Amino acid sequence: MTVGEHFPAGSAAPFVVTTDEDSTAATTAALRSVPGVTTVAPSGTDGAGRARLTVVGEPSPGTPASLELATDLRSAAHEVPGARALVGGGSAELLDARAAAEADLRTVVPLVLLVSLAVLVVLLRALVGPLVLLALNAVSALAALGLGAWLDEHLLGHPALDVQTPLVAFLFLVALGIDYTIFLMHRARHEAVGRGTREGVARAVARTGALITSAGIVLAAVFAALGVLPLVVLGQLGLVVGLGVLLDTLLVRTLVVPAATALLGERFWWPGRVASRS
Incomplete structure (x- = not known):
């Protein structure tokens, strides 16, 4: 609640997206187009051709809105051809559970x-x-x-x-x-x-x-x-x-x-x- 007063509520548990380095720009654009996303920022690579992106959303983690956002992010990421993008994070894990x-x-x-x-x-x-x-x-x-x-x-x-x-x-x-x-x-x-x-x-x-x-x-x-x-x-x-x-x-x-x-x-x-x- 305190975090939500000064930053987007999703900052407490952002989504983590991995994608092929060659598709980083396309994946970033697809994720930014999803309603409810505030920021998409690169957060390094794993040295094996995979890039990591940090996605912050508006909904609080664990809420129905955050679960819906996780579903939308996965749909958008999977539409990027050749990216082999994967969406993780607390809300995504709860959705899988x-x-x-x-x-x-x-x-x-x-x-x-x-x-x-x-x-x-x-x-x-x-x-x-x-x-x-x-x-x-x-x-x-x-x-x-x-x-x-x-x-x-x-x-x-x-x-x-x-x-x-x-x-x-x-x-x-x-x-x-x-x-x-x-x-x-x-x-x-x-x-x-x-x-x-x-x-x-x-x-x-x-x-x-x-x-x-x-x-x-x-x-x-x-x-x-x-x-x-x-x-x-x-x-x-x-x-x-x-x-x-x-x-x-x-x-x-x-x-x-x-x-x-x-x-x-x-x-x-x-x-x-x-x-x-x-």
Whole structure:
């Protein structure tokens, strides 16, 4: 903020562009034509035919405007023929980190959900029930991410979650939610034999509720302790996972899952079945 009062805000973390020495003039002209660029200055060579340019922009580093500027700079630099220009710097690295995190989300999340579904199918010997349970678990995790991001912004003052927080938090929440689901539904299937699904799930909640609730509260407290560490990523992770565990333990596992199971009745175990009430 102090730097921005006397110099362009981007001076705190300028972009660094490397290009072939023969294309230095053309690359400099292309970069200067990008809206939001204040200065483009040479900053030496590497002795191997590559020149280095320092680019200062108007936006503050790490802001959405600086990320957009990084994208524009790369587009302009790559249009210079034969320059082989590369754009680096703090905002460019953050842009790459976000792209990598989004790619990890698209790859890892479906794999985790598929593995969780396979475990539930094998355990419950059903298909409808595991699909419903997995959907409830995923929605619970997404709700925790949204609530955690909102609290992190309005209570802790962070503009957004770190790029690694959503993926790691989602993995923790899905794993813990499936764990608690296994405790509850394995007992529900056992109780449903000879009693029916509705009475079986009610008895399962009564017999496992104290265990799941106490374990969830303790686990949420453990993750909340991460919030006292001076690392933003760990603090955000502790906040999101702690909220998610409480949400899953006190609401989803206690009310939503039993209600959904009771509404589906014996269809919950399709294509398998449990012995009906005698």
